[in-house]
Amino acid sequence: MADLLNIGLTGIRSSRNNLTVTGHNISNIDTPGYSRQRAEQVTNSASYHGYGAMGSGSRTEVINRVVDKYAVDQVRVDTSRAKEAEIYLENISQIDNLLANDSSAPGNALNDFFDALQTAANDPLSKPARELVLSTATGMTQRFQTAYDRMMEQNDAINTQLSSIVDRVNELSSSIAKLNDEIVAAYGKGAGNPPNDLLDSRDEKLRELSEYVDVDVVEQDGNSINVMIGKGQPLVLGGDAQRMAVQTGQGDIGRHDVVFRDPAGSSQVVNQLLTGGELGGLLRFRENVLDRSLNELGRTAMVFADAFNEQHQQGKDLNDALGGDFFKDINSIDFMQSRANGFQTNGAGPGAGKLQVALTDLSALSTDEYVLQGDGAGNYTLRGLDGTQYNVAANAADADHPNDYLTFTDSSGNDLGFEVSIPNGLGSENAADKFMISPARSGASQLETVIKDINKIALRGGNNDSLSLTSSEVVANSSNDATNAITLDFTAASDITNIPDNAKITYDDSAGTAGTGGFVLEYTDQDGVSQSVTVDAAVGSTPATLNFTLTSGETLEMNYTGGALAASNDSDNWTFSRSFDGGELIQGSQGTTGSAAVTQATDIIPSGEISYDGTDYTLSYVDANGLDQTVTVAGAGTGNTVFNVDMGDGSTQVLSINFDSAAAGDSWSLMPEGKSGNANGLELAGLQRDKLVDASDGGGSSLQESYSQLVEFVGNKTSQARITNETNNAILGQSTQLRESISGVNMDEEAANLVKFQQAYQAAAQVIAAAQTTFNAILSIGR
Known part of the structure; x- marks a missing residue:
């Protein structure tokens, strides 16, 4: 009966263990990372008799977790990817909203400013129009500054997030290292049986760690693990946890670095080695999107300010003074x-504040950042953040540079668009000193309107209002035949407000409506579109004037001088350019009103009158002192006449005018732009479509195109991030579901197990009762 009793007892114990494990599963159904456990039940060794092997019941051999290593590892991988995509999308969406939102986008404010400028150019004396220019300029600069501030706030928030994440990573790494020790000890105490709850806790800590960074787990002897993060950086080695920290950036205190610290206290920057999770997502966003957006926006602001100031300085304001800076000088001290930052590791040499980075060629300026290092002997190395090395030339101070300075070119000899001035002289830095050079990064914050007076907006043309026409006679298949030489010049009737720059007129003997000849004007219109206009002029004809109608509706009228057009004139061409559009410079009035044109040799065009009495030309004008003056020059009625004009301020200027067929009684009014002139205003408005950004190779983009490219870049990245985030979340859901299907606790299953194991327990108890009854029956025989 003892054997039957023992079998019942083993059944009781096995069923009790099964019930205990099932109860443990049920009580941990909501415990994060818990894996369903199962008591592995095996039969006891049988006893052998002459009639065969007699069973001796069952026992619980081990309690195991129901886990699949692949499923657990996959959850970690997918968690890291999902968290990286989530925080990347969260941050890039803020940039996308900032740059594309109508109420905050600097690009919209830039368009508003140019619209206001065009309105003022159309009505230069309108005070409301000028006020609108200033108000929209202020609004635009505020938009750029606000965009910069918002991005820097986001940068500061990233710094804070990095600190919080690193603190949590350190907590988790310490917990994992501690669990490693406890698990090793538990295996020893448990005779090699697994400490399931400790293993679950470690797996859950690893999964949580994967929310912050990529995790790679390597199992070691003794059931301990090593944990690598990112690109193989050791974080946990058995029972030892490495410490991470966040410190101010080496080259930019505004951008914090993540570092590993060894027991000796030294630090290694590991920004580029960390991937995945929230940590990797933040660092990737900062490097690939935030920094690029700051530099792109800054470059656009600086290119705009520099080009606008340069053009504004060429015009005249309502006070009859040359225009000054409209925006603060981009190369103020x-x-x-602010474009140079010394590394924190620099020694006792000059601080970063003593380095000055001047922008010298905005068309060549890129959005790159650089590291400059000296060797203490006057030699310098400049590298991009990607490791590219550039050519460096050290230059001594000269008339344009009060200090020694460095210039830079790429491997093809192209200028980088900036130079570095070192006031204390070359070679005074320690050999290990480094400087972060960021030519464009802070540009958006530096856009500032300095003009406050509407009268100082320079919309008129400047001192050298002039139009020049150069003739290049090209005679096809023959030498230049003087008998067929012809010339063109501007007529008084031309509406020359918007004469296109860099245009060309060519005579083509097969052009014209009849194909018998014509003059062809090729130019670029106000919208940047190439245009061609042909005026009929047949071979053998002698046209008096040529009238070209432009797409703007204006007329360009040219004087024709010479004999009958001949086939030898085919391909004769004239190009013209302008420094300013000076309005109608010469207007004939009395007599036969012979034509006159200001020549290219003219230094100035004063307001005044010219009359011809048949012998002399007399110029009447008002000098700088407000006194009436006259200059008389003898003339034969034709040809070029030079007036030496006493300006009244101690200088003498030259006015050269070409007269044709002048007769006694003719007079002309000199009409340079008055206060209502708008030539410079039109030039300023034209900057909106000029290719100013990245234009060193002859290509480039306009200001709005450059901004639109930034918006498009961020928008595309945001769209990709949104898709990636949705995809990774879906994949994480699948891998989590897979793990749960294997390791998760199913309440229905556990409830069924309770019933089953309870019945088994009761049955085992009945075995014991049967053994007891049988034993008592045997005892009663002897009574």
Whole structure:
């Protein structure tokens, strides 16, 4: 009966263990990372008799977790990817909203400013129009500054997030290292049986760690693990956890670095080695999107300010003074010093604030950042953040540079668009000193309107209002035949407000409506579109004037001088360019009103009158002192006449005018732009479509195109991030579901197990009762 009793007892114990494990599963159904456990039940060794092997019941051999290593590892991988995509999308969406939102986009404000400028150019004396220019300029600069501030706030938030994440990573790494020790000890105490709950806790810590960074787990002897993060950086080695930290950036205190610290206290920057999770997502967003957006926006602001100031300085304001800077000089001392930051590791040499980075060629300026290092002996190395090395030339101070300075070119000899001034002289830095050079990064914050007076907006043309026409006679298949030489010049009737720059007129003997000849004007219109206009002029004809109608509706009228057009004139061409559109410079009035044109040799065009009495030309004008003056020059009625004009301020200027067929009694009014002139205003408005950004190779983009490219870049990245986030979340859901299907606790299954194991327990108890009854029956025989 003892054997039957023992069998019942083993059944009781096995069923009790099964019930205990099932109860443990049920009580941990909501425990994060818990894996369903199962008591592995095996039969006891049988006893052998002459009639065969007699069973001796069952026992619980081991309690195991129901896990699949692949499923657990996959959840970690997918968690890391999902969290990286989530925080990347969260941050890039803020940039996308900032740059594309109508109420905050700097690009919209830039368009509003140019619209206001065009309105003022159309009505230069309108005070409301000028006020609108200033108000929209202020609004635009505020938009750029606000965009910069918002991005820097986001940068500061990233710094804070990095600190919080690193603190949590350190907590998790310490917990994992501690669990490693406890698990090793538990295996020893449990005679090699697995400490399931400790293993679950470690797996859950690893999964949580994967929310912050990529995790790679390597199992070691003794059931301990090593944990690598990112691109193989050791975080946990058995029972030891490495410490991470966040410190101010080496080259930019505004951008914090993530570092590993060894027991000796030294630090290694590991920004580029960390991938995945929230940590990897933040660092990837900062490097690939935030920094690029700051530099792109800054470059656009600086290119705009520099080009606008340069053009504004060429015009005249309502006070009859040349225009000054409209925006703060991009190479003011504080701006130049802000573009260089000394590394925190620098020694006792000059600080970063003493380096000055001047922007010298905005068309060549890129959005790159650089590291400059000296060797202490006057030699310098400049590298991009990607490791590209550039050519460096050290130059001594000269008339344009009060200090020694460095210039830079790429491997093809192309200028990088900036130079570095070192006031204390070359070679005074320690050999290990480094400087972060960021030519464009802070540009958006430095866009500032300095003009406050509407009268100082320079919309008129400047001192050298002039139009020049150069003739290049090209005689096809023959030498230049003087008898067929012809010339063109501007007529007084031309509406020359918008004469296109860099245009060309060519005579083509097969052009014209009849194909018998014509003059062809090729130019670029106000919208940047190439245009061609042909005026009929047949071979053998002698046209008096040529009238070209432009797409703007204006007329360009040219004087024709010479004999009858001949086939030898085919391909004769004239090109013209303008420094300013000076309005109608010469207007004939009395007598036969012979034509006159200001020549290219003219220094100035004063307001005044010219009369011809048949012998002399007399110029009447008002000098700088407000006094009436006259200059008389003898003339034969034709040809070029030079007036030496006493300006009244101690200088003498030259006015050269070409007269044709002048007769006694003719007079002309000199009409340079008055206060209502708008030539410079039109030039300023035209900057909106000029290719100013990245234009060193002859291509480039307009300001709006450059901004639109930034918006498009961020928008595309945001769209990709949104798709990636949705995809990764779906994949994480699938891998989590897979793990749950294997390791998760199913309440229905556990409830069924309770009933089953309870019945088994009761049955085992009945075995014991049967053994007891049988034993008592045997005892009663002897009574």
